[in-house]
Amino acid sequence: MPPGLSATGVTHRYGSVTALDDVSVTIPAGTLLALVGESGSGKTSLLRCFNRMVEPAVGVIHVDGTDVRAIDAVSLRRRTGYVPQAGGLLPHWTIARNVALVPRLTGGVDADAAATAALERCGLPASRFGARFPHELSGGQRQRAALARALAASQEVLLLDESFSALDAISRHELLDVFLTLRREVAFTAVLVTHDLGEAAQLADTIAVMRAGRIEQHGTLAALRDAPATPYVAALLHRAQAAAQVLSSS
Amino acid sequence: MLLPVTIAAPIVTSAGAQASSDTSHLRRAIVVASKPFGESYLLAEMFAQLLERAGRRVERKPGLGATEVAFRALRSGAIDVYPEYVGTGLVAILGDTVTAAMRSDPRIAFAQVATDSRTRFGVHWLPPLGFQNGYAIAVRRAVATQYHLRTLSDLAASPARLVAGFTSDFIGRNDGWPGLRDAYGLRLRDVRPLAPAVKYEAIARRAVDIIDGYATDGLLAKYDLVTLEDDRHFFPPYEAAALASAHLMRDDPGAIAALTALSGRLTETRMREWNHAIEVDGRAVPDVARAALAAAGLAADGDTSATTRLGTTPREGFWPFFVARRAETLRLAGEHMRLVLIALCLAILVAVPLALAVVSQPRTAEAVLQALGVVQTIPGLALLAFMIPFLGIGTLPAIVALWGYALLPIARSTIAGLRIADPDALAAVDAMGATPRQALLWVRLPLAAPIVLSGIRTAAVLTVGTATLAAFIGGGGLGEPIVTGLGLADMRLVLSGAIPAAVLAIAVDALLALVERAVVPRHLRAR
Numbered sequence: 001m002p003p004g005l006s007a008t009g010v011t012h013r014y015g016s017v018t019a020l021d022d023v024s025v026t027i028p029a030g031t032l033l034a035l036v037g038e039s040g041s042g043k044t045s046l047l048r049c050f051n052r053m054v055e056p057a058v059g060v061i062h063v064d065g066t067d068v069r070a071i072d073a074v075s076l077r078r079r080t081g082y083v084p085q086a087g088g089l090l091p092h093w094t095i096a097r098n099v100a101l102v103p104r105l106t107g108g109v110d111a112d113a114a115a116t117a118a119l120e121r122c123g124l125p126a127s128r129f130g131a132r133f134p135h136e137l138s139g140g141q142r143q144r145a146a147l148a149r150a151l152a153a154s155q156e157v158l159l160l161d162e163s164f165s166a167l168d169a170i171s172r173h174e175l176l177d178v179f180l181t182l183r184r185e186v187a188f189t190a191v192l193v194t195h196d197l198g199e200a201a202q203l204a205d206t207i208a209v210m211r212a213g214r215i216e217q218h219g220t221l222a223a224l225r226d227a228p229a230t231p232y233v234a235a236l237l238h239r240a241q242a243a244a245q246v247l248s249s250s
Numbered sequence: 251m252l253l254p255v256t257i258a259a260p261i262v263t264s265a266g267a268q269a270s271s272d273t274s275h276l277r278r279a280i281v282v283a284s285k286p287f288g289e290s291y292l293l294a295e296m297f298a299q300l301l302e303r304a305g306r307r308v309e310r311k312p313g314l315g316a317t318e319v320a321f322r323a324l325r326s327g328a329i330d331v332y333p334e335y336v337g338t339g340l341v342a343i344l345g346d347t348v349t350a351a352m353r354s355d356p357r358i359a360f361a362q363v364a365t366d367s368r369t370r371f372g373v374h375w376l377p378p379l380g381f382q383n384g385y386a387i388a389v390r391r392a393v394a395t396q397y398h399l400r401t402l403s404d405l406a407a408s409p410a411r412l413v414a415g416f417t418s419d420f421i422g423r424n425d426g427w428p429g430l431r432d433a434y435g436l437r438l439r440d441v442r443p444l445a446p447a448v449k450y451e452a453i454a455r456r457a458v459d460i461i462d463g464y465a466t467d468g469l470l471a472k473y474d475l476v477t478l479e480d481d482r483h484f485f486p487p488y489e490a491a492a493l494a495s496a497h498l499m500r501d502d503p504g505a506i507a508a509l510t511a512l513s514g515r516l517t518e519t520r521m522r523e524w525n526h527a528i529e530v531d532g533r534a535v536p537d538v539a540r541a542a543l544a545a546a547g548l549a550a551d552g553d554t555s556a557t558t559r560l561g562t563t564p565r566e567g568f569w570p571f572f573v574a575r576r577a578e579t580l581r582l583a584g585e586h587m588r589l590v591l592i593a594l595c596l597a598i599l600v601a602v603p604l605a606l607a608v609v610s611q612p613r614t615a616e617a618v619l620q621a622l623g624v625v626q627t628i629p630g631l632a633l634l635a636f637m638i639p640f641l642g643i644g645t646l647p648a649i650v651a652l653w654g655y656a657l658l659p660i661a662r663s664t665i666a667g668l669r670i671a672d673p674d675a676l677a678a679v680d681a682m683g684a685t686p687r688q689a690l691l692w693v694r695l696p697l698a699a700p701i702v703l704s705g706i707r708t709a710a711v712l713t714v715g716t717a718t719l720a721a722f723i724g725g726g727g728l729g730e731p732i733v734t735g736l737g738l739a740d741m742r743l744v745l746s747g748a749i750p751a752a753v754l755a756i757a758v759d760a761l762l763a764l765v766e767r768a769v770v771p772r773h774l775r776a777r
Contacts, residue, residue, distance in 0.1 A: 053681055077683030088678025092696050102682050149682070159681075 002156035002189045003064030004029040005050055010059030012045055019045040020056060021213035027206075032183070032190040034200035036236070037210035043193045046210070047159050050191060051080040063157065078106050081150030081188070083163040087142045089134040095119070095145050096130035102153035118152035119145070121185065123178050140171030144178060151186065158190040164199060176202060197240040209233050279309040280498065280505055283329040283643075283724070285320050286313040286737035287446055288529045289383060289466060289490075289521065293333035295539035297492060297509055300548065304508035311643065313733040315722030316419065317342050318635045319643075323723070324495050325371050328642035331509065334493040335383060336375075337486035339363040341425035344370065348425070348486040356382070356487035372496040376506065377513035381521050384488035385420065386463045387430075388475040393459050401481040402434050405460075410437035415444035415458030425486060426462070433484040450739060464488075466518055468526030469739065490516070515546040529739055571742045572749075579728075583750050586727035589645065589720055590713045590758075593652035598706060601657045605664035606690070615665055622658040630655075630719040638723070648717070648725030655716055656709040663705020667698030700770045707762040714755040718747065728754070 005027040012020040020042045027033045035043035048054040049061045052073040061068045068076060081102075082088075089098045096115050103111035116126040122144040134142055143163060150158055164172050164179075180203070194200055200207050201221050208218040209232070217229035228234035280301055284294030291312050298308045311329055314320040321343050323329045336359050340346045344366050352359035356378075364375040389399055389412075397408045405412075420426035421443055430436065438460070444452055449461045450469045463470055463477070465488070470477060492509050499506060524542045527533040543549065572579075608615040625633075633651045641647040671694050679689050695702075721729030728751040735743025 048681075051681060074683045074685060077681055080681075080683075082678065082681040084674055084678055084681070086674045088674040088681075090675045090679070090693055091672055101679065101684075105683055105688070146678075 002029050002187050004062075005157065005189055005191070006062045007046065007049060008060045008062070010046070010049060010056045010061065012049075012054060012056040012058075018213050019054075020049075020059075023059070023213070023215055025208055025215060025218055027189055027191065029189055030187055031205040032192060032203055034192045034194055034204035034207045035210055036194060036197055036200050036207055038195070041210040042213040043210050044161055045213075047161055047191050047193050050157065050159060051077045051082065053077075078102055078153065079155055079157065081155035081158040083143070083146045083150045083158070083160050085162040085166050087134070087146035089142060089146060089149070091134055093133075094130065095124070095132050095134065095137065096126060098134070099145060099149045099152050101149055102155070106153055114152045114154075115148070118148035121151070121182060122148040124148065138171065139167050140175055143167065143171075143175055147175075147179065147182070151182070151188070156188050158188050160190060160192040162193055162195070165194065165196065179203065197236060198244065201240075209236060279307040280331070280502070281309045281311055281329040283311040283314050283320055283323060283332040285317065285332070286315065286722070286733050287464075288468070288525050288738050289464065290333050291535050291734070291737060292524055292528060292539055292542065293379070293490065293492075295535050296512060296543055297331055297333070299536070299539055299543060300508045300512060301505055304504060306502075306505055306508070311724035313721060313730070313737055314643065314724060315631050315634065315733075319631070319638065319723055321373075321493075322635055322638040323643045324373055324493060326639050326642060327495055327497055328638060328644070329495065329724075330498040330505075331492050331494045333379075333490055334375075335488040335490055336360050336363050336378070337384060337425055337488040339367060339375070339493070340486055342423050343367070345424075350483075352486055353483040356489050359487045360489060360491075367493075374494045374496070374499045376492040376494055376510050378489040378491045379512055380514040380516045381466065381490060381518040382488050383464045383466045383490055383518075383521070384480070384485045385426070386465045386467070386470065386477040387460060387480075388453070388463050388470055388477050389460050390453060390456070391474050391476050394476040394478075399476070399478055401479040402430070402436070402484070403481050405478055406434040406436050410439055412438050412459040413440045413442065413457075414438050414460040414462075415442050415449050415452045416460075416462045417446050417449065418443045419446075420462040430484055433482060445736060446739070466521040466525055468522060468524075468529040471522070471526065472530045511548060512543075512546065515548065516542075520545060532740060532742075568742045568745060572746050575731075575746055579731075579746060579750055582726065582728050582730055582747070583754060586714070586717055586729075586751065586754065589648055589652060589717045589725065589727050590710065593649045593717075594656055594706070594710055594713055596649070596653045597656035597660055597709060600653075601660035602664050602702065604657075605661045605668065609665050609668045619658065619662055619665070622661055625654045626658050630716060631722055634719065634723045643723040643725075645720070645725050647723055648720035648727075651719070652713050652717055656713050659705045659709040659712065660702070661705075663708070664698065664702045667701030667705075668694055670701070671697035700766065703762070703766045703769060707759060707766065710758050710762055711755050714751065714758050718751055 006025065008024050010020050010023045011018070023042070023046060025033070035046060037043050045054050049056055050063065052068055063071065063076070096112065099118055100111040100115035103114040116130070119126045119129065124141060124144050129137065129141065134145070137145065146163070164175055167175060192200065192203060206218060206220055207224060209216045209224070211232055217224055217233045224233060225237055228237060282294050282298045282301065284290040294310070294312055298310055301308050314323060317338055320329070320332050324332060336356070340348055340352070340359060340363050344363065346362065346366060352362060360375070360378060367373050367375060387402060393399065393412070399405055399408065416427055421441065427441065442458060444458070444461070450473050452458050453461045453475065454473045463475070465477070494506065494509070520542070524538050527538050528535060604618065608618050630651065633654065634647055637647040637650060641650060675693055675697070676689065679693050684692065717727050718729030718732055720727045721733040728747040731743045731747035735741065735747065
């Protein structure tokens, strides 16, 4: 059973800029929360609280009921998968070595076997891709490798920071399919940061709309659609729907 | 540790004019030095031979950078004796004003310089050698005829159309150009700084009209130059004498006695001949020194060669000369590379960790780079001169100076390399739980490696070039023939140091290019 996550009364400032303003949210075990909002709304800051990349000045972050400040940052991060927008693969390491990073850091299990299994699950057979370097892969393949790396040590929490945003439509679609399959096969709790409400609708169990460091509304897509809590949420949904209609009618 | 240790020398008894040679191995070698010009080499070699005949072990450190370097080395005890001139001592070293009495009576000048040097610096002037070698302002004979120049006053009265090429030493010192100009009211069209080695060539080729020479230069005659008389007695007396360190004076009266044997035995005419033999005929300094000692009535017992006159075999060309010197060149190249490698390795060991320590604090990093940049701007010779009181002369200060110069390119490239290392990759390993040490070893350093290495490569080439300066403080290497060649106006010697140094620089660069290719990560090479 993967852990549940929660943030309670979290406030964080960068100098005079308030990135997070009294944010509280709960992510039940095994669910995926999408953080949606424009740049600077605080989504990434909130995401990074869950592996202590950001240490909020006020408020508490819990992972599996434990205050993260009581968990060593390095060991917390080794248990938490992370997929940044550009993948963040090490350019001088092969794909196999990249994916084996965390298993190697934690020791214990056979790192190479873990990497091979993770690559297979993400649709990149190690026999074909393991010995290649990141620049020898397409953008979509690189993100798959990054996803494999984030799960290779059986991490039960996954932090996805615009992981699917920077791809062309087709690669992105394939990657989303891979991800949906993974969610059925592997149990993890996840936080996804995205600009794209459509992507959130497709992947998330609940959606939190953020603006200026606050959560405007948190709920299922249906709940947001039926009863938008603020004009901003309403406008966001309206725009997304309009875009979808243009696509389907043309 | 750094300064030569004065080993408790076996007490030389009061009889000690001749220390018995069987105890000489217990005594440390007497270090005889010179400044980098022909006559200084010759006099130093004569001192050395006299000391060896008196049973002393001698270490020769010829061609120390300049007055400042040689004098600091003597004060600090890094050398024991070198030839110096009274006028230089008065003006350049002591900064004394030269009185009219000193100008008219060399004995008064000598008494003054001897007393002041002893009380202020603890060094000792031995009685003068017997000749003066003052500055000689020289013009081409045609110029002298055209403008009716016989004295410096004539020059002052002539129209300001002439161009001077003076050594930077002369341009800078108060007993040189500034004082001379004011004393006579001289007006020239231009004054250009020239290296001692090229000034005669420059005047012969009419690039300049006036140069500063020394009265006993052998080259004055070769190029048919006219020396203008110092009719107002601006220049102080430049009697040559041995300048000895405090502890040589205290610990070895026998050596002092051996050196003093030369006092009053040399004349200007003879010195001009010997200098000519070295500077124009290209005779070997030790041979000329032996002949000069014999002519001064100080022939070694049973030394037949000393009485034979120096032959007049013409100078051989560069290639035969170069080929004949190849073993020596190889030895010097080895010495050179040793200096470079030690300095470079130490620089890497300091600069890379330093860069790592400051890279995350941009302000500190900038301050560190600026500080290292300041080191870079100190002229090599000045840096070496500063260090003499602390490190003496020889290999150690040379390595320290080279190390100082190599720090900046390595630190700068390391900082630059670490900064450009793929920020996404860095953020990812950090977020995945790599420790800072793992992030450093696995990501930051490998990604920075190509740039760090290019900085090391720059530093290496720079160091190979700069290491030629080591010779100015007796540090050896390929600078040795360059310094000596410049001092003796012998281009063959200069080239026999400069060409191998250039070849070494190119070779080092090529070698490091190969290393660079080997360490550049495959993802960068594949593109």
